[in-house]
Amino acid sequence: MNVQQISVFLENKAGRLSDVSAALKDDGINIRALTIAESANYGVLRMIVNNPDVAVSVLKTAGFVVKKNPVLAVEVDDREGILHDIMNLCGTAGLNIEYMYSFIEQVSGKAILFMRFEGTEAAEKVFADNGFRLLSAEEACLI
Amino acid sequence: MIWDKKHETMPRGELTGLQGQRLRAIAQKVYNRVPFYKSKFDALGVKPADIRSIADIAALPFTTKDEMRDVYPYGLLACPLSDIIEIHTSSGTTGKPVVDAYTRADIDLWGESMARTLSMGGAGKDDILQNAYGYGLFTGGLGAHYGAQRIGATCIPISGGNTKRQLDFLRDFGSTALTCTPSYSLYIAEAGREEGIDFEKLPLKRGFFGAEPWSDNMRAEIEEKLKIKAYDIFGLTEIIGPGVAAECECQNLLHIFEDCFYPEIINPDTGAVLPDGEKGELVFTTLTKEGTPVIRYRTRDITYLTREPCPCGRTSVKMHRILGRTDDMLIIRGVNVFPSQVEQVLIKAEGVEPHYQLIVDRRDNLDCLEVQVEMNETLFSDELKVIEHKEKEIEHQLKEALLVHSRVKLVEPKSIARSEGKAKRIVDKRNI
Numbered sequence: 163m164n165v166q167q168i169s170v171f172l173e174n175k176a177g178r179l180s181d182v183s184a185a186l187k188d189d190g191i192n193i194r195a196l197t198i199a200e201s202a203n204y205g206v207l208r209m210i211v212n213n214p215d216v217a218v219s220v221l222k223t224a225g226f227v228v229k230k231n232p233v234l235a236v237e238v239d240d241r242e243g244i245l246h247d248i249m250n251l252c253g254t255a256g257l258n259i260e261y262m263y264s265f266i267e268q269v270s271g272k273a274i275l276f277m278r279f280e281g282t283e284a285a286e287k288v289f290a291d292n293g294f295r296l297l298s299a300e301e302a303c304l305i
Numbered sequence: 306m307i308w309d310k311k312h313e314t315m316p317r318g319e320l321t322g323l324q325g326q327r328l329r330a331i332a333q334k335v336y337n338r339v340p341f342y343k344s345k346f347d348a349l350g351v352k353p354a355d356i357r358s359i360a361d362i363a364a365l366p367f368t369t370k371d372e373m374r375d376v377y378p379y380g381l382l383a384c385p386l387s388d389i390i391e392i393h394t395s396s397g398t399t400g401k402p403v404v405d406a407y408t409r410a411d412i413d414l415w416g417e418s419m420a421r422t423l424s425m426g427g428a429g430k431d432d433i434l435q436n437a438y439g440y441g442l443f444t445g446g447l448g449a450h451y452g453a454q455r456i457g458a459t460c461i462p463i464s465g466g467n468t469k470r471q472l473d474f475l476r477d478f479g480s481t482a483l484t485c486t487p488s489y490s491l492y493i494a495e496a497g498r499e500e501g502i503d504f505e506k507l508p509l510k511r512g513f514f515g516a517e518p519w520s521d522n523m524r525a526e527i528e529e530k531l532k533i534k535a536y537d538i539f540g541l542t543e544i545i546g547p548g549v550a551a552e553c554e555c556q557n558l559l560h561i562f563e564d565c566f567y568p569e570i571i572n573p574d575t576g577a578v579l580p581d582g583e584k585g586e587l588v589f590t591t592l593t594k595e596g597t598p599v600i601r602y603r604t605r606d607i608t609y610l611t612r613e614p615c616p617c618g619r620t621s622v623k624m625h626r627i628l629g630r631t632d633d634m635l636i637i638r639g640v641n642v643f644p645s646q647v648e649q650v651l652i653k654a655e656g657v658e659p660h661y662q663l664i665v666d667r668r669d670n671l672d673c674l675e676v677q678v679e680m681n682e683t684l685f686s687d688e689l690k691v692i693e694h695k696e697k698e699i700e701h702q703l704k705e706a707l708l709v710h711s712r713v714k715l716v717e718p719k720s721i722a723r724s725e726g727k728a729k730r731i732v733d734k735r736n737i
Contacts, residue, residue, distance in 0.1 A: 229686065229687055
């Protein structure tokens, strides 16, 4: 049960993010979560959106290089120590986290961790076995 | 000092006579001994007997670099292999290397022409010559070496690189002459300044610089920083190596050793020989080489010739330093680089037609090459480390292919300017 994340290649130039948002604003795309990883010359914008397929095609039409990748959306209580619990679980299970980002879901008050693993399926099993709820693609689009 | 007074100051009439006589002999020789040339002569219907004077050279076929590669390794030999005592080749980065095979007489010729070169800049037996051209297959190192020995100078075969040691040697051995690429001389100057070396106090007097394009501005900078006279020298592996042409003390255009290496300027499109003063493609014929004589080699370098008398007393034709190329070749740190080589590497890495641009600049007096590559779906990943790994991989493969380091910069699609749909492949910011 994984969620499709969109990543976009961006050069480190003023105005490039604005070009992305401009491309997305007219096609009913709502960005649920967003993060940027950057190196000296370029960055990778990663997003969870309500409609990944439309977002990809809109961005491609606008000339961006775009990819869709599976990430896990782990729903956890918003409390002290929860991050350590998750990290501990991953460490013990030998899961290597490529990167992660998180946000608080307003209605439920739960925290959602978007996590990218080398092996998505193995990670999925570890979380399920330890009683964590993973959001489905549909749920992630609706949050 | 004029090293070979007889040939370097020969009256024009006598010189053209000598050239004609040598051309007849070489045409006869390659026709008889090199099947490659025989078939080229036959294709044009030219017989060696048709060559009566140097003016008849226009009847002979041109030779291109590609043709020379096609007959790699020994197809240009005009003597038994047992008479060859040394072999050099071009770097071979764009295909098979071009082979230059030298008989004992050819090595003598090379030493003589480099002796002329060094003497032109005032070097002699009292000089201590620090030879920082690379030794090996590259003709720069050994060419300068043979010349230095011929004039009786004390040659230090330090080869290229290891700048700290270059500085130590300049100081400790009191080198009076330096031979290397012009950009490396500036690099040495800069490194010396940082070490607190006062070049005014060093015995270094003169430098002989070539193997890459440079300019009068660069000369002024080298002379100012190293406190020397800087001379431009010219040569190419296909002909003999360095020692084809050089500047005299007037530092105004390069004297071509035309009694041995006969130059022509042609229209690169029609092949027609152009008069003095007109710019065109430089073509060379070796008049005296034994091992691998070359008939009308098209250098793809653009320049012009002049036979105006030179105050130094030499009568030889002079050429302007190379003004450009008829192809898209770049010279980066003395290494020939073609955009097509970069393209080959990128096609392999990306699996598709790449969009790229080469940005050449000179930083801290060294040429640097940046290869901008438009990002595409094959190269892209959501993980930075994967992108960075691919970047490094491409850099590595480019190094293997070009023999010179480059930095890869990934840019967004369509960000490389296209004119008439075609990307401009080269941006040279070196101002040389």
